[in-house]
Amino acid sequence: MDDETAPQKGTVTQRAIERIKAMIGEGRLEPGQRLPTERDLAVQLGISRSSMREAIRALTVLGVLEARHGSGIYVTQLEAGDLLETFGVVADLSRGPQLVELLAIRRILESTATALAAARITPDQLAEVEKHLAAMNATDDPEEILAHDLAFHREIAAAAGNETMAAILEGLSSRTFRARVWRGYQEEGAFARTRREHAAIHRALAARDPEAARAAAAAHVGEVEQWLRAQLGPQDRPRARSSAAT
Amino acid sequence: MDDETAPQKGTVTQRAIERIKAMIGEGRLEPGQRLPTERDLAVQLGISRSSMREAIRALTVLGVLEARHGSGIYVTQLEAGDLLETFGVVADLSRGPQLVELLAIRRILESTATALAAARITPDQLAEVEKHLAAMNATDDPEEILAHDLAFHREIAAAAGNETMAAILEGLSSRTFRARVWRGYQEEGAFARTRREHAAIHRALAARDPEAARAAAAAHVGEVEQWLRAQLGPQDRPRARSSAAT
DNA sequence: CTGCTCATAGTGGTCCGACCACCTGGCTGG
């Protein structure tokens, strides 16, 4: 039953990763399904358990597999949230100009999501948004503000109806990412401005006005984007396309 | 629900991953820099080489580290292309409604990128775009058409000047992803329409008209999006492994 | 009969030590 067409490309572990990915892609492994044990899988693919474990670990961090100690290995639901969890790593490790680019992407997606939300949001969801808006304005604790700020935008993204987009925005708003950028931003007394912008977003949502919502969200993220761009400007040297920077 | 600063949080491997990620985030490890050997790292973190290897493998698939057999382990340049390579996995493993959501995101980003490109594209880049456009129209081989189609959009994304966005679009246009969707789409005689849309995009770029470019690109991707949405509509629950519709 | 406890088998998690495949850089010999 073993098809001997060993192409000998790359490491055994890499091949094992591809094999399992292919199995899922071909539908031979359904979401939520349990896989054979590590030991069995290793035998099936003709590799050692160590190598198989590395492959499983890799697919685990990618959000494709989930290992439960003492129980077994399972395929995740393969939903946007599972697979895009790694997107946070990008946000966490990006620096300088790349951070600005990420913020630009967030501006584009967030403005679109907010516009969609304005057209689709339910009264319940709107109430939830208002709850976080009020909570955000009722405290001075930066930690709490940040938490409600995140929830505010998360709720809006969810109301947009595109789970994948919401998952990406979630990654672009990870705590560490916002903490790194927001810290300096808010230290410049941007609280008042942030409040106004949040109020404007909420107004547009309540008015079911997609275009106003798009504009308000774009301005909101754009403010931070421009601030960050200015922060980088002073120490900015003319970077050529060469990647020899160290 | 909140994880405290417990000394023994998750698995040792998971902790090692976080440790290394933190080292990079704090700047203690610069892009391109070489890490200590697996054996030394294992000793430093007080874990076995096996566990350390799993951590390294995980960071390798995330595009953070790069292992060179016989040479050592290095930090990647941490550029968009490195870190967003995993984005292709999302596109490859998504199915059904999630595929539509991904196309919606591509429509949003691609239209914005094309609009930006219309304002910034250089004559050289425009010539490159035209080259792929001509090559695409000069052949009937689907493989070749697909290749030039990809290059056409890649060149435009590059001209937009946001490498991160280009990397995401690259992931959303991976060969397997497009092969899965485009195949059925093009089988319905959409070649002519695709040609018209590509021509419209190029016209807008040559005219340096961002709004026209945005509209043309949005329509281009939107066509496929609507087609795919229609494909999913008729069937009630296409959850099983449908070998025909893959 | 019901409900609980707990022994146990099976699973993933960790560690160790050995060996292989590959790259690098210094050394040798021309």
Place this chain on the structure above:
DNA sequence: CCAGCCAGGTGGTCGGACCACTATGAGCAG
């Protein structure tokens, strides 16, 4: 001086042992 060889170091692979945890069901108390 240079080309080629060679030895050391590196990541890659393997097999086995043991630990930590879970799930199951047999057996006991109620």
